[in-house]
Amino acid sequence: MGFAGLLNVTVDSLSLAYQNLSVQLIVYLIVFTIVLVVIIILNRPVNIIRDFSRTDVNLNRLNQPGCFPNGWIGVCESQYLKDNEIKRFDFCGHRIILLRSSSSSSSSGSSLGKPYALDAFCPHLGADFSVGGKIVKKCETDCIRCPFHGWVFRANDGLCLEVPYAKDKKPPNGVKVKVWKCLEMNGFIYVWHHSEGEDPTWTPNIIDHITTKKWKYFGRTEHLVNCLLQEIPENGPDFAHLNEVHAPSFMWGGKIKENNNILIDSISHRWESTWQKGASNDSHKAILSLKSMTFLFGFKLAELEFDRLEQIGPAIVNLFFCFNLFGIRLEGCYVQSVISLAINKQKIIHHLYMEPNWMSSIVAQFLLRAEAIMLERDIQIWSNKIYLNNPKLVKEEKQIAMFRRWYSQFFSSSKEPQYKFEDLW
The missing domain is CATH 2.102.10.10 (Rieske [2Fe-2S] iron-sulphur domain)
Known part of the structure; x- marks a missing residue:
């Protein structure tokens, strides 16, 4: 083989190597770009906004309390x-x-x-x-x-x-x-x-881990809904609705519908909860505990335990939780604020704070989206139901009666709803 032939072979080899290297570089560049986009998305605070307010008139809502509760309202973030x-x-x-x-x-x-x-x-x-x-x-x-x-x-x-x-x-x-x-x-x-112009008798609690930045802000959700402000926190002591409305997999989304997909139905949720009013020196508070367990084909996959949910006044809820996935535990808090735009129109805002670590961003994406989905199921009910001053309750729902009596303290006496319940005890 002459020098010219050797040169041709060398040039061909270099050309082939160059082509292979170019393909590899393109693949690496694509992978790097995808990873970079994922990292950017995961590190960006979530901002979910949904407007479920009705433009038509819900005739079922014409007969309802016509006053706003007294208390601290989170008007602005x-x-x-x-x-x-x-x-x-x-x-x-x-x-x-x-x-x-x-x-x-x-x-x-x-x-x-x-x-x-x-x-x-x-x-x-x-x-x-x-x-x-x-x-x-x-x-x-x-x-x-x-x-x-x-x-x-x-x-x-x-x-x-x-x-x-x-x-x-x-x-x-x-x-x-x-x-x-x-x-x-x-x-x-x-x-x-305060509808009578009275001064504050209590103030909300400062959450130290937020003030000291031990917990990081991971995002927010915002929903507009047509209902009374009271109906939103009333969900807390309404234990029976949890395993009716919120048991189906979050993968079904926010619409309430019959399950008919075996794969999606393999994931389900089970709920346990308690509710009690605060002590006499904290009468503006109510305390709720809530546990959500996620199952895959009947085996427990993850657990989200709200070991302390504080209802503070008529429109603030702090939801302290511990998320457990395969033994990995993350602590954090949802801060919920409800703003009464009108008697029958509320804006619900949730902020999510968690301790930052290598998986917090991924968990935060899941928690905020799952929370939005579950809330949207409730919103479907709220936007189309009527408000009953005196609902017919069974003994197992005595916490709802207790909640309404507790919540009535936030209305001025001249405008306070009058509840009449049968003896449920």
Whole structure:
């Protein structure tokens, strides 16, 4: 073989090797891209939003209580109110604004400024502060400036400090915009609502593991639903519905339907729960324990134990859980907040926090999606049922009667629903 032939063989070999290397590089690049996308997806907080509110009129809902419960309402998620921002919210029959000062003016050392809650409309001529209003400083105090005529109101007490075109800029005596009591914790800004204007008698609990960032935020779900606020936490003591509505596999999705798939039906859930009202010094609380077991062909696959569910007031639930999969345990908490947009329209928000480790992101994706699916089954019921002041209960449902009596404390006495139950004990 001459030099030319040897050269041809070498060139062919190099060309073949180059082609093989190119194919391998392409395969590696595809695999790397897929892995990178999966990592990005798993590390991105989940954000599930569903709107199940009805546009038609549910005639079954015309005869129902016509008042809002009293308590702290999680009007806004902390992450959605930035420094020097003003936002408008509807809750419990009122329209308010939330504004946040700059973080540099916050005395708490927080990375975010202090939030304030005020009526949305200027008492001068009714302009909406959230449409063009500005946060300004007067005497080192956070204030809001009306977009219509420039009147300036102090954020902490609502007092009008300045009318720019009046003599000496002096405002009329005693002109104020209503200020609502608010506080911020656990990822929410809570506003106090009381139909008689009474001051708070209790406050929600701070969850230390969230404040100290021992638990990481993994995402949220949001659902709009037509029902009374009370009907949502009433699910807790309604033990009988758990194994009726929530026993079928989550793989069926959020629609309630008959099972007819052997493969999907091989996965099922079993539930156990208890409910009791809080101690006398914590009468605004109720305590629930809940255990969900997932079975595959009858063998227990995973266990999610909510060892302590705290119903705090009418609209806050903290669900502390321990997730066990093949002996691997993860602790965390759902923070649930329900916002009454109207008597018969609620926004349900869940935040998920867990201790971070190598599998937390995967578990969080599953837990948030499974929670959304199970909640959507309840929403189907709520949106189409009627509200009964005096339901016919059996003795095994005495916890529902206990819950309604406990929950009635959150209504003002003049508007409190009157429940009449037969002796279930």
